[in-house]
Amino acid sequence: xxxxxxxxxxxxPVTYVLRVxxxxxxxLLVAWPVSLVADRAFRxxxxxxxxxxxxxxxxxxxxxxxxxxxxxxxxxWAVIANTVFGxxxxxxxxxxxxxxxxxxxxxVDLPLSVSPVVVGLALVLAYSSTQGWFxxxxxxxxxxxxxxxxxxxxxxxxxxxxxxxxxxxxxxxEIGTDAEQAARSLGANGRQVFRRITLPSIKWAVVYGVVLxxxxxxxxxxxxxxxxxxxEFRGETATLFVHNHYQAFDEPAAYAAALVLVLISxxxxxxxxxxxxxxxxx
Amino acid sequence: MSIEVRxxxxxxxxxxxxxxxxxxxxxxxxxxxxxPSGGGKSTLLRIIAGLEVADGGTVEIEGTDATALPPxxxxxxxxxxxxxxxxxxxxxxxxxxxxxxxxxxxxxxxxKVHELLELVHLEQFADRLPxxxxxxxxxxxxxxxxxxxxxxVLLLDxxxxxxxxxxxxELRDWLRRLHDEVHVTTVFVTHDQEEALEVADEIVxxxxxxxxxxxxxxxxxxxPANDFVMGFLGEVTVLDGHLIRPHDVVVHTLPAAAGAGxxxxxxxxxxxxxxxxxxxxxxxxAPEADEVVVTLTRTFARSLGLEVGSTVxxxxxxxxxxxxxxxxxxxxxxxxxxxxxxxxxxxx
Ligand SMILES: Nc1ncnc2c1ncn2[C@@H]1O[C@H](COP(=O)(O)OP(=O)(O)OP(=O)(O)O)[C@@H](O)[C@H]1O
Ligand SMILES: [Mg+2]
Numbered sequence: 001x002x003x004x005x006x007x008x009x010x011x012x013p014v015t016y017v018l019r020v021x022x023x024x025x026x027x028l029l030v031a032w033p034v035s036l037v038a039d040r041a042f043r044x045x046x047x048x049x050x051x052x053x054x055x056x057x058x059x060x061x062x063x064x065x066x067x068x069x070x071x072x073x074x075x076x077w078a079v080i081a082n083t084v085f086g087x088x089x090x091x092x093x094x095x096x097x098x099x100x101x102x103x104x105x106x107x108v109d110l111p112l113s114v115s116p117v118v119v120g121l122a123l124v125l126a127y128s129s130t131q132g133w134f135x136x137x138x139x140x141x142x143x144x145x146x147x148x149x150x151x152x153x154x155x156x157x158x159x160x161x162x163x164x165x166x167x168x169x170x171x172x173x174e175i176g177t178d179a180e181q182a183a184r185s186l187g188a189n190g191r192q193v194f195r196r197i198t199l200p201s202i203k204w205a206v207v208y209g210v211v212l213x214x215x216x217x218x219x220x221x222x223x224x225x226x227x228x229x230x231x232e233f234r235g236e237t238a239t240l241f242v243h244n245h246y247q248a249f250d251e252p253a254a255y256a257a258a259l260v261l262v263l264i265s266x267x268x269x270x271x272x273x274x275x276x277x278x279x280x281x282x
Numbered sequence: 283m284s285i286e287v288r289x290x291x292x293x294x295x296x297x298x299x300x301x302x303x304x305x306x307x308x309x310x311x312x313x314x315x316x317x318p319s320g321g322g323k324s325t326l327l328r329i330i331a332g333l334e335v336a337d338g339g340t341v342e343i344e345g346t347d348a349t350a351l352p353p354x355x356x357x358x359x360x361x362x363x364x365x366x367x368x369x370x371x372x373x374x375x376x377x378x379x380x381x382x383x384x385x386x387x388x389x390x391x392x393x394k395v396h397e398l399l400e401l402v403h404l405e406q407f408a409d410r411l412p413x414x415x416x417x418x419x420x421x422x423x424x425x426x427x428x429x430x431x432x433x434x435v436l437l438l439d440x441x442x443x444x445x446x447x448x449x450x451x452e453l454r455d456w457l458r459r460l461h462d463e464v465h466v467t468t469v470f471v472t473h474d475q476e477e478a479l480e481v482a483d484e485i486v487x488x489x490x491x492x493x494x495x496x497x498x499x500x501x502x503x504x505x506p507a508n509d510f511v512m513g514f515l516g517e518v519t520v521l522d523g524h525l526i527r528p529h530d531v532v533v534h535t536l537p538a539a540a541g542a543g544x545x546x547x548x549x550x551x552x553x554x555x556x557x558x559x560x561x562x563x564x565x566x567x568a569p570e571a572d573e574v575v576v577t578l579t580r581t582f583a584r585s586l587g588l589e590v591g592s593t594v595x596x597x598x599x600x601x602x603x604x605x606x607x608x609x610x611x612x613x614x615x616x617x618x619x620x621x622x623x624x625x626x627x628x629x630x
Contacts, residue, residue, distance in 0.1 A: 178366035181333050182424075184353045185360040186380035186431055196379075200370040 034262055041255040048252045058256040063232050067241035067257065074149065074224075074237065075217035078156040082213050086164025087206060091198075093165070094172040111161045119158050120226025123151065147229045152237065155223035160216040164209030171205040172198075208275055215268040219261060284309040284435055284467040285330060290339030292325055292491075299325045301491040303339070307435070307469055307484075312461045314482035315471045318514070322491045323471040327437050330469070331360045344434045359428030359466075363440040365420045367412035373423050374399065374408040380431035398426040401460070418449040422456075429464065438470035442477070454481050475515050479503065487511050509605050519575040521545060521596060522565075523607055528577040530602035533561065533594050535586055540595035547574065549592050552583075559583040563594055 044050030058064060092098075093105055111119065127135040127145040135145055145151045183197045199206075221239040228235035236244065238257055245254040285307035292300040300322045307313050315323045328334040330341055332353035340349045348356050368376050374395050381391045399405045402422040404415075412420055421441055428436060441457070442450040458481050461468055472478050478485050479499045487494040487502065487510075495507040506512035509525055518525045522545050534540040550573060551562040559580050562573040574596060578586075588594070598604055 178362050178364060179368055181353070182360060182362060182366040182427075183368070183379065185331055185333065185356075185358060186427065187354045187383045188379075189354055192383060197368060 037255055037258050037262060040251070041259040045252065054252070055256050058253045059260065061253070063236070064241065064253065064257060066233050067236050067238045068260070070149070070152070070236070071218055071238040074152045074156050075214055077153045078160055078217045079210055079213050081153070081157045082160055082164050083206065083210055086161070086209060086213075087168060087202070090165050090168035090172055090202075094169055095177070108162050108165050111159050116155075116159050116220065116222030116224075117226060120155055120223040123155055123158065123223070123227050127151065127154070146227050147235060149235070151227040152224055152235065155227045156217045156220050159220055159223050160213045163212040163216060164206065167205040167209035167212070168202050171202050175201045204275060208272060211268050211272050211275070215265055218264055283307065284344060285469070286340075286342040287326070287330065288340045288342070290326070290329060290336045290341065292322075292329060292334070292336050298491050300329070300336070303488075303491070303493055305486055305493055305496060307467065307486075309467050310465050311483040312458070312468045312470070312481060313484045313486060314478035315469060315486050315488055316475060316478040316514070317473060317488040317494075319473055321473075321489045323473070323488055324439050326488065327360075327439050327469065327471055330435075331358050331437050332356050333360070357431070357434050359431065359433035359436040361421070361424045361428050361436070361438040361441050363443045365412070365417075365424050365444075367420055367424065369412055372409050372411060373404060373415070376412065376423055377426045377430050379427060384431070394430060398430055401429075401463075402426045416449075417445050418453055421445065421453065425457075425460075429466070433466065436466050436468045438468065440471050440473070443472075450477075457481060479515065487514065489514070504603055506603065506605065509607070512603070512605050517575075517577075520572060520607055521574050521598065521604075524598075524604035525607055526598055526602060526604045528560070528575045530599045530604075531574065531576040531596050532599050533576055533578065533586060533588070533596060535588070535592070535594055537595055541597050544595040544597040545574070546593065546595055549588055549590055549594060552588060552590060554580065561588060561594075563596060565596075 042050055042052065042055055048054070089104070089108060093101065093108075124146055125131065127138070129135045129139040129144060129146065138145055143150065145154065179197050179201070180193050183193045188196065219239060220237075221243070224237055225240060225243070228237065228240060230236055230240050230244065232244070238261055242254045242257045242261070245251070245257070283306040285305075287303060287305045287307075290300055290303045291298070303322075303326060315326065317323050325334060329336045330343070332348065332351060332355075336349070340347060342348060343356060343358065353360075368379065371379070377395045377398055378391050381394060386394075395408070396405070399408055402425055404419060404422055404426065407415060407419065407423075412423065415423065421444075425438075425441070438457075442453050445453065454477055457470075470481075479502075482499060484496065485499055485502050486496045489510055495502060495511045497505075502511060503515050506515060512518055512525050517528055519528045519531070520526075521531055522543070534544065537544075537546075545565050545567070547563040547565040549561055550564050551560075553560045553562075557580060558577050561576045561578065561583070563576060564573050565571065576596065
C-alpha cells in the first residue's frame with residue numbers, strides 16, 4: 001500500500017539537495033564500481049584478449065564450471081535447510097509461548113551481526129576432525145564436514161539463517177490464528193491446517209525469504225573461506241574462485257565470474273521487486 | 283440436553299476467567315450467552331468448541347464426554363467474530379472446506395455447497411474471494427461454512443459484532459429464520475441485550491466468570507434473579523431504594539390518587555425520545571440522590587400535563603418487578619445501563 005503520509009507533498013530545495021546526495025552516494029558506492037566489473041570482464045588486458053568470445057571461454061573453463069556448480073549445490077542445500085527450519089522456527093516463535101523463546105529469537109538474528117569469518121572459525125572448532133567436538137565421530141562414520149561440501153553448506157546455511165524467519169514471522173503475526181482455528185473446528189488436523197491454511201497465507205513471504213537466502217548463499221565468502229580448502233576443484237566456490245584468480249593475477253577470469261555473480265544478484269532483485277506488490281495484495 | 287457444561291474453571295495466570303461454571307444447553311434451541319465485556323463468554327464458548335482447554339470440569343456434547351477431544355473431533359461449527367475467512371479461497375471453496383477434509387465425493391460437495399450458498403443467499407458470489415464481500419456477506423459465508431459439516435452444535439462468537447447497527451439487525455432476524463429452518467442447536471455470544479431478547483429461545487447471563495441466571499427472555503426480563511441481571515437486561519431506575527424499570531413507575535399529579543407509599547418529587551427534566559417521553563423526577567425526601575427516571579407514552583404524558591417544576595407522586599405499578607438496591611448499582615438514565623462500568627452513585 002502506498003501510504004501518502006510517508007510521502008512529502010511539497011518539494012523544496014532540501015528535497016532536491018537530498019536527492020542529488022543520495023543518487024551520488026549510490027553511484028559512487030554501488031553503480032560505478034559494479035559497472036567497472038562489467039567493463040573489465042570484456043576488456044583486453046596485457047596478454048589476455050577482450051570481447052564476448054574469450055569471456056564465454058573463461059566461463060566454460062572446467063575450473064569455473066566446477067566453482068559455479070559447487071556454489072549452486074551449496075546454495076540449494078542451504079536454501080532447502082533454511083526454508084524448512086525457517087518456517088518451523090517462525091511457527092515456533094509466533095504460535096507458541098515457551099521458556100527461552102526470546103533467547104531463540106535473538107539466536108536467530110545472531111548470524112546477521114556476527115562476522116562470517118567468525119562463523120567459519122566457530123564451525124571449524126566444532127566440526128573439524130582433529131580438534132572438533134564431534135568432527136572426529138562424524139569422520140569415523142565417513143562424513144567429513146570441514147574442508148568438504150557439508151562444511152560449505154553448514155557455513156552458508158548459518159549466515160543466511162535469519163532471512164526466511166524474518167520474512168515469515170511478521171506475516172504469521174499478522175494473519176493471526178482465527179483461520180487456523182476455524183479450519184480445526186471444521187475437522188482439519190494439524191497437518192491439514194498447515195498445508196491448506198497456514199502455508200498459502202505465508203507463501204509469498206516464504207518465496208521472498210527464499211530469494212534473499214539464495215542471493216546471500218551464492219555470494220557468501222568469509223565463512224566459506226575458512227571452512228573450505230579453497231583449492232581448484234577442491235572446494236573452490238564461485239566467490240573463492242574470484243578471490244583466488246584475482247590473487248593469481250588472472251584478472252579476466254576473476255572479472256568474468258564476478259560479473260556472473262552480479263548478474264545473479266540483479267536477477268534476484270528483479271524477482272523480489274516483482275514479488276513484493278503481490279505479497280502485499282495477498 | 284445437547285451441551286452439558288459441569289464445573290468448568292479456567293484461569294489465566296491468577297485471573298479467574300471462569301469460576302465453576304455449570305450450564306445445560308437445550309437441544310435444537312437458539313441460546314444466547316449474554317454478558318458484559320470480559321465476562322468470560324468467549325472463553326466458555328471456546329472451551330465448548332475445544333479451542334481452549336479448561337483447568338477443571340467437563341464438557342459433554344450430545345451425550346458424549348468431549349472434555350479431552352480435540353476440536354476437529356467434536357463436530358461443532360464455530361463462527362468467529364471477525365469471520366476468520368480463508369482469504370486465499372473462493373467463497374465456494376471456503377464453504378466446501380470441511381467437506382473436502384472429510385473426503386466426500388466431489389458431486390456431493392458441489393451439491394451441498396450450492397444448497398448452503400442458496401440458504402445464506404450468496405449463490406451469485408460463489409467464485410469471489412472473501413475480500414470482495416461485505417462484512418455481512420462474509421459472516422453469512424462463515425455461517426454456511428460451519429453448517430456444511432452438519433455440526434451437532436453451532437457456536438457463534440459475537441457473529442454480528444463487527445457489523446453496523448442496520449446490517450446487524452437484518453442478520454439477527456435472518457439468523458432467527460435460518461434457525462427455524464435448520465433447527466441445529468445453536469449458542470451465540472452477544473453483549474447486546476436487545477439482540478439476546480429478540481433472537482434467543484433461552485438466555486444465559488454470564489458475568490465475572492459466573493453464571494448469573496438462565497431462563498427464557500421473558501423470565502429474565504420480568505423476573506431477574508438479581509440487580510445485575512435486572513440492570514443488564516434493560517433500563518432501570520431507583521425508586522424508594524429499589525431498582526425498577528422506568529416504564530413500571532406510575533405517575534400521579536394529585537396526592538389523592540396515589541397510594542400511601544408514593545414518593546413525592548419535582549419534575550426536573552422532560553425529554554422526548556421518539557415515541558416515548560422520559561421524565562426525570564427529583565424525590566423531595568432525598569434531593570441530592572439520583573433522579574428517578576420514568577418513561578411514559580407521549581399521549582399519556584400530554585394528558586397528565588406535566589411540566590418542569592410540577593410536583594408528582596410516583597409509585598410502582600401493580601405487579602412490577604423491583605429489586606433492592608445493592609451498594610453500587612448501574613443506573614441508567616438514558617439508554618440501557620452499561621454494567622461494564624458501574625457508576626458509583628451513592629444511593630440514599
Ligand atoms: N489468552 C488470555 N490470556 C489472559 N487473559 C485472557 C485470555 N483470554 C481471555 N482472557 C481474560 O479472560 C476474561 C474473559 O475473556 P473473554 O474473552 O471470555 O470475555 P468475553 O466475555 O468474551 O468479552 P467480550 O465481550 O469483550 O468478547 C477477560 O478478562 C480476559 O481479559
Ligand atoms: Mg468475546
